[in-house]
Amino acid sequence: MAATPISTKRPIRWHILVLLAPAVLVYTAVMIIPLFGTLQLSLFRSVERVQTFVGFDNFRTLFGDPRWSVNFWNALWNNTWFFIIHMLVQNPIGILLAALLSSPKLRFSAFYRTAIFIPTILSFVIVGFVWKLILSPIWGVAPNLLDLVGLKSLFAPWLGKEEYALTTLGLISVWQFIGIPMMLIYAALLSIPDEVLEAAEMDGITGAAQFWKIKLPLILPSIGIISILTFVGNFNAFDLIYSAQGALAGPNFSTDILGTFLYRTFFGFQLQLGDPNMGAAIASMMFFIILTGVCIYLFAIQTRLRRYQF
């Protein structure tokens, strides 16, 4: 052994391998290989129980065949709207709450923080059913509340109407996840050094002007991160719709998003049989959509954001 030329180099540091191996093995075997397995499966089709390579035929079917494409474009558009709701409602409110919480000498801020974060820790099953019950016209919690403020006429069975159901679910999801942007922005605001704020005050920039001119530019990187987290989370969503509306994403598929579409396609429902290959094709599309979003963020947005070092 000692005579071999290898031993003249540095010895192999086995401990690095030992330390890395378990994580890399589990991660590769259960996450990366299945991910590529799914991509590969989407290029095959089961012909008389034999998996045959069909190139991009499954994708052609998904985009072109009216039996699939109507559902697919519907799910994709719904998913986009779901994301838009989050960007327009969740993130601005989250930033507002964080800005209020981070104001110095605010009393009870720990209480507010803890309470507002509570919906985030609840499971989708709980959130879905809780809101289903509250919005239910049978129970009447929501109509009664609206009655208190004299707006009972505004009440509609929101989850049951095609035109409102998706927006309602989007707002429920916002209710659930607002804690995450709030916390991340709160952390970013706390990390702004006092000297910067004091200097702003010396120049007479206080209150709202201070927020817009000083703090907001400094927390832009964090806003970028919450946007991309929202994007990945939304295009991967499934549980809330499934627990509130079922796999059929009713009424009349108006709340169908890519996650529920994937579930139905892969496992089948009622009269439709499950189709792993088409399911894999949908999962691959989700993969590419998310990958595109992440790449846009990493290369186009993140590199242009100014970061300030204190």
Next chain:
Amino acid sequence: MNTARSSLPRTAAAHAILLAYTVIALFPVMVIIINSFKSRNAIFRSPLTPPGPETFDLIGYTTVLSQGDFVGYFGNSLIVTVGSLFFVLLFGAMAAFALSEYRFRGNTLMGLYLALGIMIPIRLGTVAILQLMVASGLVNTLTALILVYTAQGLPLAVFILSEFMKQVSDDLKNAGRIDGLSEYRIFFRLVLPLVRPAMATVAVFTMIPIWNDLWFPLILAPSEETKTVTLGAQIFIGQFVTNWNAVLAALSLAILPVLVLYLIFSRQLIRGITSGAVK
């Protein structure tokens, strides 16, 4: 110095907005818990009043506990969560230490490879994961869930922990080396205890999605013996949808354990987020 930043009307407005949002955040949860202790008539007649002596009723809870095996589901959830958490923390910390401590060829690449999973959700590999589990005979076992959740939790754990491990002083580790400690002992005896706060943060972040997940239990382990609380509650509620007492009680039972855990760990969680690990 802070006078300009805290005038009275502004503080009052801040409190008003925060309080209003706190009510929005807590109201649905309160409605469910309050009504789960009431009789069926009272639930419908006056949903917003707390249970009084005449309306107090535990019928919902007795139905839930006699019909569904919630104790078993709870045990399954606990095994899966604790098991996955253990492996995520152990394997994650080991890999994070290797990446942050040693320079070797492919270090950066390995870091990027492991970080990929933060952005790409594991759920997209479900089709192939199911095939893998069928092939290895792990369908309807808790092992399958633990494996999947370990893989799911590792990327973020490695990322956060390696950031923290970079901050552990080199002098300390070198002192250990001079004293003849092996690399493993340096990791387990010196570094691990020092990053304990970061481990707690990772634990909380890993725990919540695992406990609440519906997708993988539904697909990989839907049998009665392996149901988790989340899946059990989902199915129970689907079957008892017209029995409002039972549904409300099941929801409350599913809320309580997470709520208690959260209130215990909330300081740790908030400190973890605000300490800059996730920025």
